Amino acid sequence: MKTNYLISNKYKIPGWILLIVGLITGAFLITSEFESDLLEVNVLAIFNGDSLFSDNEGFFKIIENSIVDEIIALCIIIGGLMVGFSKEKVEDEFIYKLRKDSLVWAIIFNYIVLIIMIVFIYEFTFFNVLVYNMFTPLLVFIIRFNFLKFKS
Template identity: 35%
Template sequence: MKTKYLLPSRLRILGWILVLICTPLGVWYLAAENSFPFHLVINIPWPFEGNNEMLPIKDGLLYLSIVDEVLALGALFGFFVVGFTKQLIEDERIALLRLEALQWGIYANYLLLALSVIFVHGPSFITVITYNMFTPLIIFVLRFYWLLFISPAMEAKRERSLV
């Protein structure tokens, strides 16, 4: 089967490495608040005068920590690559599983978004929306690999037990 718009399968290992490194570190970063042991800071010249308590400005430089951005981009790119790389045998069954898993991811994302709109208010809503951008890819990847690897093994075990 000729596939369009799928990445080469050799990139999948890079995707899994990014997922397995960036996702736990991102969760740790969010849980640790200000005590995360790794720091990645960029300095941007800040030409404006005056002291702003919201921005970390010192000696005319704006100090920005970009650890969260790097970890989020790594996790997003990793999940994207894992979900959209070709399988070794890319046939109609795989395409159908991929479509079903993607549909599940979108349904779950909008369900969680609707629940967030109903039950979450105030500044924490922005945090929930930030997490919500990861849910389609995460659910898609989990559901796709569940259907691809675990579900057929469970089905075969169930058929053997019926005989």
């Protein structure tokens, strides 16, 4: 089975490390509401709209921002992509079918959850739902694919 979109199997372990570190530090950041000035640096913001009365509002502004949450999100996304789209040691038709079915299942599950959240969650809390929703398709795909692979 020729799969052009899969990367080498050697990226699976570094992917798991990035994903697990990202998930653990992300959970810590969310539950503790930790604010750090440790990695506060000047960054380019494509649009900055902190407040209506800010002098620094507009497009392509240099702002000072803590990049801890961005690093955590990148760890989760890059690690998840490395885990989800690394070849298995034996990449055959069965694994291909499990991968495809898991991906379809994850997307359907993701949008069902999103529909429910659109109906029942409002205001700024909905923004948090959208942030978490950015990770759910990838995480559900990885969980479902590995569960089906383990089960068989």
